[in-house]
Amino acid sequence: xxxxxxxxxxxxGGTLTKxxxxxxxxGGLSTAVNVYVPDGATAAPxxxxxxxxxxxxxxxxxxxxxxxxxxxxxxxxxxxxxxPRGAGVEGEDADWQLGTGAGFYIDATAEKWKKxxxxxxFVVDELPRVLKEAKLGLDFSRWSITGHxxxxxxxxxxYLKNPGLFKSASAFAPIANPAVVPWGIGAFGAYLGGEASDxxxxxxxxxxxxxxxxxxxxxxxxxxxxxxxxxxxxxLTAGQLTPxxxxxxxAARGADGELQLRRQEGYxxxxxxxxxxxxxxxxxxxxxxxx
Amino acid sequence: xxxxxxxxxxxxGGTLTKxxxxxxxxGGLSTAVNVYVPDGATAAPxxxxxxxxxxxxxxxxxxxxxxxxxxxxxxxxxxxxxxPRGAGVEGEDADWQLGTGAGFYIDATAEKWKKxxxxxxFVVDELPRVLKEAKLGLDFSRWSITGHxxxxxxxxxxYLKNPGLFKSASAFAPIANPAVVPWGIGAFGAYLGGEASDxxxxxxxxxxxxxxxxxxxxxxxxxxxxxxxxxxxxxLTAGQLTPxxxxxxxAARGADGELQLRRQEGYxxxxxxxxxxxxxxxxxxxxxxxx
Numbered sequence: 001x002x003x004x005x006x007x008x009x010x011x012x013g014g015t016l017t018k019x020x021x022x023x024x025x026x027g028g029l030s031t032a033v034n035v036y037v038p039d040g041a042t043a044a045p046x047x048x049x050x051x052x053x054x055x056x057x058x059x060x061x062x063x064x065x066x067x068x069x070x071x072x073x074x075x076x077x078x079x080x081x082x083x084p085r086g087a088g089v090e091g092e093d094a095d096w097q098l099g100t101g102a103g104f105y106i107d108a109t110a111e112k113w114k115k116x117x118x119x120x121x122f123v124v125d126e127l128p129r130v131l132k133e134a135k136l137g138l139d140f141s142r143w144s145i146t147g148h149x150x151x152x153x154x155x156x157x158x159y160l161k162n163p164g165l166f167k168s169a170s171a172f173a174p175i176a177n178p179a180v181v182p183w184g185i186g187a188f189g190a191y192l193g194g195e196a197s198d199x200x201x202x203x204x205x206x207x208x209x210x211x212x213x214x215x216x217x218x219x220x221x222x223x224x225x226x227x228x229x230x231x232x233x234x235x236l237t238a239g240q241l242t243p244x245x246x247x248x249x250x251a252a253r254g255a256d257g258e259l260q261l262r263r264q265e266g267y268x269x270x271x272x273x274x275x276x277x278x279x280x281x282x283x284x285x286x287x288x289x290x291x
Numbered sequence: 292x293x294x295x296x297x298x299x300x301x302x303x304g305g306t307l308t309k310x311x312x313x314x315x316x317x318g319g320l321s322t323a324v325n326v327y328v329p330d331g332a333t334a335a336p337x338x339x340x341x342x343x344x345x346x347x348x349x350x351x352x353x354x355x356x357x358x359x360x361x362x363x364x365x366x367x368x369x370x371x372x373x374x375p376r377g378a379g380v381e382g383e384d385a386d387w388q389l390g391t392g393a394g395f396y397i398d399a400t401a402e403k404w405k406k407x408x409x410x411x412x413f414v415v416d417e418l419p420r421v422l423k424e425a426k427l428g429l430d431f432s433r434w435s436i437t438g439h440x441x442x443x444x445x446x447x448x449x450y451l452k453n454p455g456l457f458k459s460a461s462a463f464a465p466i467a468n469p470a471v472v473p474w475g476i477g478a479f480g481a482y483l484g485g486e487a488s489d490x491x492x493x494x495x496x497x498x499x500x501x502x503x504x505x506x507x508x509x510x511x512x513x514x515x516x517x518x519x520x521x522x523x524x525x526x527l528t529a530g531q532l533t534p535x536x537x538x539x540x541x542a543a544r545g546a547d548g549e550l551q552l553r554r555q556e557g558y559x560x561x562x563x564x565x566x567x568x569x570x571x572x573x574x575x576x577x578x579x580x581x582x
Contacts, residue, residue: 010521010555011563062354062562068570230301264301271353272302279359 003134006032012071014038016061019134025107025126026084027116033127034061034079036070037137044076045142045167045289047282048123050151050158053183054101057081060148065275069282075289076138080119080127082151087116097183098190104178105154106207108191117191120207124158124165144285148172148274149235150183156209156225156246160216167288168224170281172274173233177245179208182238210242213259214249223258226284228277230267260284294425297323303362305329307352310425316398316417317375318407324418325352325370327361328428335367336433336458336580338573339414341442341449344474345392348372351439356566360573366580367429371410371418373442378407388474389481395469396445397498399482408482411498415449415456435576439463439565440526441474447500447516447537451507458579459515461572463565464524468536470495470502473529501533504550505540514549517575519568521558551575 003019010016016036023031034057038044047070049060057079060066070077083103089112092099103119128140144167147155152174159169178184179200188194194201205211216223229236229243236243243261250259267273294310301307307327314322325348329335338361340351348370351357361368374394380403383390394410419431435458438446443465450460469475470491479485485492496502507514520527520534527534534552541550558564 009559009561009563010523010557010567012567015557016563065356065359065566067563068356068567232301266301266306268300270300272300272307272358275356276301276303276359 003130011036012067014041014067014071016067018057021130023084023122023126025118025122027087029084029086029116031081031084031122032057033081034058035131035136036061036067036077038071038074038076041074041076041137043139044074044137046076046078046138046140046144047285047289048078048080048143048145048155050080050105050123050145050147050154051082052147052149052151053082054096055082055151056101059271063271063275065278066282069279073282073286073290075282075286078127078131080123083119084116089113089116097186102150102187104150104187104191105158106188106191109203110191110193113191119154120158123154124162142167142289144168144289146170146172146281146285147174149269150175152227153178153184153209156227157207157212160209160212161206163216163218167291168226168285170226170284171228172277172281173229173235173241173269174209174227175241176227177208177210177242179204179211181240181242183240184208210245210249213246214252216253220255221258223255224288225259226281227259227261228264229261230264230269230273232266233269233273235269294421302327303358305332305358305362307358309348312421314375314413314417316409316413318378320375320377320407322372322375322413323348324372325349326422326427327352327358327368329362329365329367332365332367332428334430335365335428337367337369337429337431337435338576338580339369339371339434339436339446341371341396341414341436341438341445342373343438343440343442344373345387346373346442347392350562354562354566356569357573360570364573364577364581366573366577369418369422371414374410375407380404380407388477393441393478395441395478395482396449397479397482400494401482401484404482410445411449414445415453433458433580435459435580437461437463437572437576438465440560441466443518444469444475444500447518448498448503451500451503452497454507454509458582459517459576461517461575462519463568463572464520464526464532464560465500465518466531467518468499468501468533470499472531472533474531475499501536501540504537505543507544511546512549514546515579516550517572518550518552519555520552521555521560521564523557524560524564526560
């Protein structure tokens with residue numbers, strides 16, 4: 001796989017490079033990814049940042065406030081896009097909650113979406129493989145993952161589905177229990193088929209962070225999870241985030257100290273919230289990435 | 292003057308509020324400004340951030356990376372817009388280097404522009420008066436100013452034109468000598484009249500940071516200036532920034548230690564450059580604002 005460099009910027013004592021490449025998981029469509037590597041890194045630990053609905057590979061890079069902390073810690077950052085672009089699926093641009101910008105970090109099984117909408121395989125398998133092959137100075141034996149909103153769902157669910165692959169996971173205002181909230185019901189119903197039910201369809205629960213945490217086979221005490229959510233988050237109020245489901249799951253799992261869930265008074269869903277706490281998330285991951 | 296609140300966000304242990312109000316300096320047009328006040332501030336020192344061409348009151352707030360440092364130092368931040376909006380001047384939206392988004396922080400004297408394009412008076416007089424009257428917890432006896440590109444020109448020239456008003460000034464990639472570079476010649480020629488000449492028209496030099504520094508009547512040693520410019524800045528290469536003019540002016544003035552001009556290897560003109568060094572700029576201003 002050949003990466004094409006579309007831009008480079010110096011930032012925080014390192015270099016941010018935007019690469020494009022044709023993605024097999026995304027049905028051959030070209031995708032873009034921002035990769036930050038601190039100067040002199042030959043085997044830097046890696047933190048993936050998964051952005052939310054409507055965002056691109058640039059959003060977290062431009063507004064997330066992650067670079068200075070990552071540079072000081074010597075951690076590389078990877079910002080993938082949030083969906084395939086230009087798949088041409090009927091309706092993919094009609095609703096900001098589905099299709100373009102709304103890949104939900106799952107592999108679609110529904111006929112209409114399954115050729116291109118495979119952001120789970122893209123993030124977990126293809127992208128790290130492509131970056132490893134490109135020899136950019138990243139050490140995928142020390143890899144962690146974070147994200148915002150839809151990307152918080154992605155970070156938590158991908159972490160929990162792959163025990164041992166990542167050192168730690170964190171999330172800003174994640175969709176913590178997508179199988180039972182409107183965003184998740186809409187996206188999972190379209191991409192995976194099935195309808196909201198109690199219990200939710202198994203294919204949905206397979207990507208639901210709260211379900212995965214409650215039922216994780218990871219050794220007790222081995223999970224490292226940090227979650228922040230603002231108490232004035234408009235989507236918390238709207239019932240899309242339900243962080244209490246994660247707390248219930250942690251309690252059901254019965255391993256104390258694995259989940260730090262912090263409710264940040266008055267903060268909302270915006271990047272002002274993320275940039276306030278992103279240095280603490282980088283520090284949290286650094287503890288495990290550099291242990 | 293009544294401020295209308297159009298949005299509020301919690302950020303960095305404080306509150307960012309976007310206000311709108313009808314501006315007399317801008318010919319009665321409504322303008323928007325973002326104001327960040329750290330929690331509990333009753334008389335916070337104030338740092339103005341002036342953005343560059345094409346930007347708005349949101350650009351520095353969303354991408355500048357200033358909040359966490361300002362919050363820790365207890366410094367309020369004010370982000371004005373970069374021009375009037377909707378003045379209806381013929382051609383104001385035809386060129387990104389003039390008119391909307393390109394107020395250049397001067398008061399126009401040319402007939403066509405003079406009713407609305409008065410960003411100098413807006414920043415120096417009207418905005419601080421409006422904010423003082425609104426009793427937001429800001430202490431304008433401790434006031435500093437920074438900015439980027441066109442806003443770097445604004446910060447430096449406004450600082451140097453008003454000895455004693457500000458504690459310190461800094462700039463990211465400023466247009467350091469606008470009277471002799473294409474951006475300045477275009478804007479000053481339109482807003483102030485006159486044509487490029489050697490020496491430049493007096494009305495132009497009255498807003499030229501390098502000219503003002505070389506001829507400043509401020510007591511020797513009383514100026515506090517920090518300027519960063521990236522060596523890979525595309526507008527440095529294009530001859531729009533000419534930081535060497537500032538160095539020559541500082542030498543001509545003959546007061547050592549007033550200007551710190553740093554060339555940052557490989558950095559460009561983007562907010563990746565700004566967000567890398569903005570914490571150091573906040574710390575620089577804090578030294579004088581909190582002395």
